[in-house]
Amino acid sequence: MPTDKPLLVVENLCVSFRTEGGVVPAVSGVSFSLERREIIGVVGESGSGKSQTLLAILGLISSPNAVVTGSVRFLGQELLGLKRRALDAVRGRQIAMIFQDPMTALTPVHTIGNQIIEQIRAHESVSRTAARKRAVDLLDAVGLPSPDSAVDRYPHQLSGGMRQRAVIAMALSCNPALLIADEPTTALDVTVQAQILELIARLRDGFGSAVILVTHDLGVVAEVADRVLVMYAGRVVEEGGKGQLFREPLHPYAWGLFGSIPPMHGPRPARLTAIPGSPPKLSQMPQGCAFGPRCTFRHEACAAQPSLGGAGGHRSACFLPQDGRQDLRRTLAARAVPA
Amino acid sequence: MLTALLSRLGQMVLVMFGISVVAFLIFFATPGADPSARIAGRNASQETLVQVRHDFGLDRPLPVQYALMMERLFISRDLTSFVNRGQRVVPTVLEAIPITLSLVLGAAVLWLLGGLIVGVIAGATRGTWLDRTLMILSLIGVSIPVFWLGEVANLVTQSRWHDSWLFSWVPPLGYIPFTEDPWGWFKALVIPWFTLATLYIGLYGRVLRASIIETMQEDFIRTARAKGIGERRVLMHHGLRTSLVAFVTMFGLDFGALVGGGALLTEVVFGLQGVGKLTYGALQTLDLPMILATVIYASFFVVMANFIVDVAFVFIDPRVRDAH
C-alpha cells in the first residue's frame, strides 16, 4: 500500500438533524485528513459537533432523523453510504472507537472477555481458545490487573477506569490502523484519567495506530497530539500543528480557549477557559461567522461565512488579516490579565 | 446458596400459611356463609343444624377448626367437601392439576415463541409496515376476550365446520390424559392452547418490542455496532439478550397465576376440569375445604413462580447474581 496516501480523508462532512423546529446543522463542512500513526486532537466547547463528527466517520449515527453528507475516505475507500456488510469489515477491524462513558459502553450481560472474543472472531477465523488467549494478553497490555481472572468478569464488577481499559483492549483487539477516542477520560477520576491518556499516547508505539482524540483537557492535547483541530458550532475554525497552534493561535475563539498561558511550559491549563457568552443554538445559527456574537474583533466582513485558509498547514476560518493577528491576540491577552 | 434456598423455602411456607389463614377468615367473616346451614339443607330444624355443626367440627373455636382442617388437608389428607358429601378434596385437586398444567404449559410454549418472534421482528423493523401490522394484530390479540375467542373456536371446530376435512380431527370438548393417548391429548388441547396463548402473544410481543427498542438506544449497542459484528448479532446477542429481563419477570408471574387457576375461562369454555374450574365451583358454593385446598395450591404456584423467576435472573442478569 502506498505510504503517501493519507489514512483518512474527511471532506465537507455535514451532519444535520430534522427536528420540530426545522433542520438543525450539528456538523457543517468539516474537512481534515490524517496520516498513518498520527495523533490528532480535537477540542471545542460542548455541543460543537465533535462526537457527531466521529460517529459519522464510522456511520454510527443511528437517529432516523439524521442526514449525513460529504465524504469519508479511509485508505481510499469511501465509507459514507457503504453497505452495512462492507462497513462492518472496517468497523472494529480497521477503525475502532472508544466512547466517552465506560460505565454504559459495555453490554452488562456478557463478560468483558466474551465481548472482546466476539470482536476478534467477527474479523478473524481463530479458535475461541486462541481468541481468549489474545483477550487476556490485551487486558494485560492495557494494564488490567490479573487479566486471567478479569477476562471472566462482568462490566459491573470492574471500576470505571478498569472498564475503560477493557474498552480500549477491545478496541485494540484487531490492531486497528485508526483509533477514535471520544473523551475517553471525562467520566473517570483524575488519577485514572492520566493513566488512560498515557495508555492512549503509547498506542502509536505499541500498536502503530493513528488516533483521533477528542478531549476537554488542553494539557493532554499539548502532550499527546501532533496536530489539533479546533471546532466551533459544527465547523473546524482552526487547524494546525500542535506547536504552531499553541504558540500562535490564529482564531479569536482559540485565543479565548487557550487564554494567555503558554501551555508548553509552566502549569497546564487543565480545562478550556471560559469565554464570555455561549455557543449559538443550532436552530438559531447566526449569519456569517458563528463566533461573531462573542467576538471582540467582529467587523463588516464577518457577515459572510469565513472559510478555512492559511499557509504552512496552519489554517483558520477568520476574516482578520493574517499579519498583525498576533498583535491583536496580545492586546486581548493583556486586557484579560486579572487586575 | 443453600441458605438462600432455605430462607426462600421458609418465606414460601410463611406466605402460604398467611394466605390460608386469610382465606379461612374471609370464609367465616362472610355474612350468611354459615356452612352448617348449607350442609344441612334448606329448612333444616335447629337440632339438625346443631348435629351438623358438631359432625363437621364447626362448633369448635376457630383456631382449632383451622388446625383440624390443615391436619386433614396435609397429614391425613382425608378432608372432604362440605358440598359434595364424601368427595375427598385432596385427590380431586390432584386430579385437576395435570389438566391445568397441560393447558398452561402448552400455551406457555406457544406464547413464549410467539411473543419472541413478534417482539423481535417488530422491534427490529420499527416504524415499517411490518411493525405496524404486527402491532395491530397483537393489539387485537390483547383485546379479544378469551371466552369469546374460545366460543368462536368451538363454534367453528365443533359444530359449523366440524364435518369438513378441516376440523374433523377435533375431538369433542374435554380432556384426554397424556398417559392414555398422547396424540389425543394433543388434539384435545391444541385449540385451547392457541386460545389461551393469543392474549399473551400480543402482550409479550408488545412488551418485548418496547423493551428492545429501548435497549437498542443504549450506549453499549453503539459499542457493539462499532465492533463490526453485524446487525443481526447486535440485535440478538446484545439487544434481545439484555431485554429478556422484563420478559422473564412477566412470564414467571403470568405462568404462576395461570397454573394457580387463572386459566379458569379457558377451562370452562373447553370443558377442562382444571384447577381454575374447581376453584370457581368451590367459591360459588362456599365449599370451605375445597377453597382452602385450591387457594393454598394456587399460592404455592405463585410463590414458586416468583422463586423460579429469581433463579432465572441469576442466569440472565449477572448484576443480580452479585447482588446476593
Ligand SMILES: Nc1ncnc2c1ncn2[C@@H]1O[C@H](COP(=O)(O)OP(=O)(O)OP(=O)(O)O)[C@@H](O)[C@H]1O
Ligand atoms: N438526535 C439529535 N437530534 C438533534 N440534535 C442532535 C441530535 N444528536 C445530537 N444533536 C446535536 O448536535 C450537536 C453536536 O453534538 P455533539 O455531541 O457532537 O457535541 P460535542 O462536541 O461532542 O459535545 P460534548 O463535548 O458535550 O460531547 C449538539 O448541539 C446536539 O444537541
Ligand code: SF4
Ligand atoms: S470572522 Fe470575524 S467574527 Fe469570526 S472570528 Fe474572525 S473576526 Fe471574529
Ligand SMILES: [Mg+2]
Ligand atoms: Mg461529545
